[in-house]
Amino acid sequence: MDTDAFVGILDREGGLLASAAEEAGADAEVPTCPEWRVRDLLRHTGMVHRWATAFVAEGHTAYHPDGGLPDLDGAELVAWFRQGHRRLVDTLAAAPPDVACWYFLPAPSPLAFWARRQAHETTVHRLDAESARGGTPAAIAPDFAADGIDELLRGFHARSRSRVRSAEPRVLRVRATDTDDAVWTVRLSQEPPAAERGDTGEADCELAGPAGQLYLALWNRTPFPAVSGDASLAALWREKSAIT
Structure with missing residues (x-):
């Protein structure tokens, strides 16, 4: 864009x-x-x-x-x-x-x-x-939502101030189901999350759904559309990912 x-x-x-x-x-x-x-x-x-x-x-x-x-x-x-x-x-x-x-x-x-x-x-x-x-919220275009997910994962959470850390290495996948090539692999460790575009290797947990819903869920506004694998990583995101 x-x-x-x-x-x-x-x-x-x-x-x-x-x-x-x-x-x-x-x-x-x-x-x-x-x-x-x-x-x-x-x-x-x-x-x-x-x-x-x-x-x-x-x-x-x-x-x-x-x-x-x-x-x-x-x-x-x-x-x-x-x-x-x-x-x-x-x-x-x-x-x-x-x-x-x-x-x-x-x-x-x-x-x-x-x-x-x-x-x-x-x-x-x-x-x-x-x-x-109240009422029905205005729609968010999938390509814009995917860009926002990218900004959050590869921008905000690449910084040292991100609190999304794991004592043991884990892998979180984020997959937008309505947008081409909108998949991220997020490697969690005791360092800031390392996110890259693409479906790279096995993941411990996957968060999936339409880009607009994922975008708001990753900003902790709505529930995750779908969680598969180790749900504790979704809970870790909820607990630690707030941007201040």
Whole structure:
């Protein structure tokens, strides 16, 4: 997927998030994030949008702290979220391809990183908002979901801060059943998980299902569609994989 595609998805997902949050109301509980209410979701995601915008718009080439959470609620909070989301989309759409700024996962360029990361950040939190509202959530395209699985397994969990560790070497397979070539082999040990694309060797446990369902399950929003083999590895993922 290219940068323009990610920016388009970010644009759509932020609008869906805001609409779902508005319908649910700021005080509604968020079932997929049990410690949050909708106001917490809007404050967090709006803060992240502004934080990301600053790197691209202001050209920070080293880590720069976020601006904190706003003391807003209700309609004012929704408007604040929409404003920040709009600025992020417009900033990414207008940025030159060679913009130089800080980023934290492997990517072809800083702009490609921020467009991809914010599209996925916003999609997962859109699902959170829809869980608070109730009803049928909007679909996630299989190719985008597969990209998100790849970012999570080969990006986030390749870092030293991943807590998904095993005292003995184990192998976890992740298989999207509705997307070509969307299979990952994740080698677990006392080091950070080592994930590669492909069906490589025997696995102790396999997590399988449609890409959209796997994507949300790996982000600990929904149950795994299907688990075969040693279910303790699925439980290990649930216990240790949260990204903070």
